[in-house]
Amino acid sequence: MRGSLRVPSSPGRTLRRVAVAASLLLSGALVAGQAATPAMAVAPAASAPTPAASSTPITVDGTKPGLTFDGVGAISGGGGNSRLLVDYPEPQRSQLLDYLFKPGYGADLQVLKLEIGGDTNSTDGAEPSIEHTKGTVDCNQGYEWWLAAQAKARNPNIKFYGLAWGAPGWIGNTGSGGNFWSQDTIDYLMDWMGCAGKHNLGISYLGGWNERGYDKGWYENLKSTLVSRGYGATKVVAADSDWSVADDMAADPAFKNAVDIVGVHYPCGYLGSFSSCPSTANAQSLGKPLWASENGSEDANDGAASVARAINRDYIDGKMTSFINWPVIAALYPNLFFSTDGMSIANQPWSGNYSIGKTTWVTAHTTQFTQPGWKYIDSADGYLGGDRANGSYVTLKSPNNRDYSTVIETMDATAPQTAKFSVTGGLSTGKVHLWATNLNSTNPADWFVHQQDLTPVNGSYTLALQSGYVYTVSTTSGQGKGTATAPASAPLQLPYADDFETPATTTSPKYFTDMNGAFQTVHCGGGRSGSCLRQMAPTTPIRWTDEPYGAPYTIMGDGSWSNYTVSADTMFEQSSTIELLGRVNQQGRNNNGLNAYHLRVSDTGAWSIVKSDTSWKFATLASGTTSAPLGTGHWHAVSLSMQNTTLTATIDGVTVGSATDGSFTNGQAGLGLTGYQTDQFDNFALTPGTPSNHTGPITSGLPGKCVDDNGDSAVNGTAVQLWDCNGGNSQVWTWSNGTLTHDGKCLDVTGAATVNGSQVELWDCNGGANQQWTPQADGTLKGTQSGRCLDDPAAASTNGTRLEIWDCNGGTNQQWKLP
Structure with missing residues (x-):
């Protein structure tokens, strides 16, 4: 996952890859002894002679061995990336879910990896824990249960995989900070498994701590606890990090027996082309499934070529039988660092606008034509012409040894090629169906297109392959491409208000996305009736990110807002300092800073207008103290107005001070605290200021x-x-x-x-x-x-x-x- 160990991409760019203006041939087929029959031919742009196409023989033999395919999936979590999906209106919300999970419609995901929330930032947001304090379990926390249920409703065969990035602060707490590798964590995971059961969700796979190493004894204890608690069918994955775990498994039989699956992150490298995806000799010698348990971190469109390579090459190079993409969808705000990564982009729940990325269709080339439990045919996997620069191909067969599917990618090829198929060994020699995606094209009509059906002659046929494509040839049927379209995008208009009385789909109020802590609607305190918003995490969590300022805050709204006032009622449950945030702009990678203005108000009456930047450097622009302390257990009205460069703070209707600063001209609004206290908010409101030209x-x-x-x-x-x-x-x-x-x-x-x-x-x-x-x-x-x-x-x-x-x-x- 995109943590501090990752190296960000180059800050500049001097060269561009120019998209191919037109292809000479979209796709074609040769039935033995006959001429090619292209699905569509486009005249070449120049009259230079076309080089002879290289040819690759592929023998698809049902008697040949290969490992069992475990599926292609994606991750919801590792940082709030799915947060806005639940707030989408219908029918757009169902359309997005169909594009992710509905068989024969879109990505048709076979595995959904869920973050086990820990009240702490885990890349682009924080997921709430089911157990903020020890022994108090709330199985309705967060939106992952909702998403999993929606996935299962569309695909009852989907597999679920749980993994923690952080954990609530009470876990392993000895007075000097939490300890993840503790019995508390295992007990916590068992509570989470119990919640999954209450939601009628079976968890097929369970991991440890995302990208934070491993403790062998802890994994052995986890395995024995799962068995003793009745979860023996759940397979343990270790260590969601690098290949070093396989070395220890090879040397330690007890550890090896405790781990069912070796899950490694970014075996093809982080970012880049994903052209080489090796594992290790020790890993392959274990006799355990090897998974790319997190890959991706790629743009929904521009990263599709890398994903196409990796899905094939994980198996060809490293015998990895599952590819899991991070994240499942970019349903998060555009000012967050990884805001365009995933299968699709859905960042405007108020308008219903979304876009389906190329990565959806690259994934569909495998998922719509296979199922977990199919087997690879090793002799029908490899590189076209024996050269990885030409592209790759993998073939999988069904358990009945009749159906097969071959997925071919030609991402780096520089010339047309052909693939000559010979089918034998009991597999069907009947009609095959050809689908293709032109990744050189920006036109969605060129993605995941049924080209033609081919009838082999004596079990043989030939495909014409163009560069920059993904192809699938398969004896299966039932594939399809969703036809839903999104409405036009539009800004979220002001004024806007939320009194937290209208229930949202989840315990988070509509449009609010937590960056640290856990903000949940509860019954109001302080003698007020109705519902209020409360920060639920009472202690600093076991953190995953390493930001220097880790206080709780939640943001919402449209980044184009300029002059406006953000206001809310607040009640201090204990001595603490709350915040109103305005003009929330760009967030630093892994929450390592935020361009924003903060109005801070303490129960003592101390207030300040502060600005922060993307490295969490704070500058106080104005400060003071009210005439009397505000105290705890009482409600107070606070507001921050931003009109051009003038910032004004108001408490209980009295203007207490102002500042002048022009650093940030636009941005969202939010609420927060400067520490892990459980204060409350109500009557959140945004009112427009005077437009400025x-x-x-x-x-x-x-x-x-x-x-x-x-x-x-x-x-x-x-x-x-x-x-x-x-x-x-x-x-x-x-x-x-x-x-x-x-x-x-x-x-x-x-x-x-x-x-x-x-x-x-x-x-x-x-x-x-x-x-x-x-x-x-x-x-x-x-x-x-x-x-x-x-x-x-x-x-x-x-x-x-x-x-x-x-x-x-x-x-x-x-x-x-x-x-």
Whole structure:
């Protein structure tokens, strides 16, 4: 998982991979002795002779051995990545769930790995514990139970896998901090298993502590406890880290017997191409299943090629029989670090907008054509032409030794190829079905397409393969591609209020996503009737992330909000300090900082307006003390107003102070505390301030360059480009409430696209999130819908360079000074 051991990608980018403009042949087939019959042919762009295609013979022999396939899955957890999914309206929520879990519709996931919540940040958020204090178990905490139930309703055969990233603070607590490798943890896991049973969910696999090593005796105890408590069918996975666990298993029979599955993270490397996926000799000698129990951390679209390689190559290179992608979906806010990773992107529950990523369809090429329990055919697995640069192929057969499916990827091939199949050994020699995904294309119509059906002649047929594709050829049927479409994106409008009286689908209030701690709706205290929001974790948890400031807070809303007031009632249960957060902007990786303003108010009456940055450096902008202490057990009204650069603090209707600061112009709102106390909030409200307009040029980080409207045109679709700053009307822009306009038209991401390289243009203003932009403290301008930044391709300085969106990296070519 994306912790401190990971190396972030390069902060800049100087080269670009250019997408293939057109392919010569989408896919085709040769029936023995006949000419090729392509599904679609496109004339070549040039008249140069086409090189002869290399050919790979593939003998699919049902008598040949191979290991048992354990399925392809994904992870919900490791940091709040699924949080917003539960708050989506219908029918969009069901559509997203269908794309994830419904057989013959989308990703058709076969394994769902669930975070066992620990009240602590585990990448892009915190998952609540079922047991904040020892002995008090609440099996309705969080949203993982809901998600698992939805997955099971769509696919009753799906397998569930539990793993902890952190744990509540009472576990192994000896007075000097918690100890995960303790009997308390095993007891806690048994309580979690009991909750799973109450939700009618069987847990097939259980791990230890995500990416934090292992304790051999602890795993032996875990195994014996599972058996003694009636969970003997649950298999133990160790150690959700690296291959060193296999070395200890090989040397220690008791440890080896306690572990059923060796689960390793990122065996193909972290990020990158996933072109080589080895295991170790010790691991393969154990006779245990080897899993890539976490892989991915890749963008829903741009990472699809890497995932395509890894699903095949995990088995070819390392004999790993399960691939589990992190995460299952990017249902989290765009200002969080890994906001576009997963099968799909769903970050606007208020509008219902979402996008289905290429990774969904790359995954479907395996999951829709196989099932756990099928077996690989080792003699029909390998690299095309014996060269990994040409691509890879794996073949699996059904338990009845009749059906088979072969998955081929040609991610790195530079020329067309053919694969010549010969089927024997009892497997069906009847009709096969061919499906293909063109990963060079940004058009969803080119992803997961049924090409044609082929009838082998004497068990033989030939496929024509193009570069940059994933293919599946299979004797199975029942595959399909979901047809649901999402509504247009739109900002969350102000005013907005939540009195916490309307029950949400889970114990978390709608749209709030916890970053540390656990904020839950409960019966109000302090003599107030109804429901209130309470921070439930009373002690510092056993943490997974290493941020220097780990206090509880929860955020919500639209990053394009600018001038507004955030207010709430609060009640101190004990001596403590609460926070209202405003203009919450970019969060640092693994919660290692936050661009935001904080109004802090203590039970003593001390208050301060503070700003933080993405390394958790705090600066006090104003402070003071009320005329009398606020005390505990009583309700008080607090508010933080942000109007342009003026920040104003109010307590119980009295303005107590103000500050001037222009560091953050836009962002979400939130609630928090400066420590692990159990204070309460009620009547959360956001009211809009006065819109402010600023007009002038947008200058680039590249000297002398400005954002320019091509030809000073007001026609929809006009290109937005880079040009020498000249003071002309074509370079006059107005910045207001998250939008940039020129001559009455908005700066718009073409077609509401979200992938890297999507161009920007002028279009009628419609309030869509693809027209909303959030300035970041590092000078970048982030798109609300895509989570990507306005970008000058490859830092070009040529006049007329068309601007686009790209992963935010803070480079000079993404630096913009607004009017």
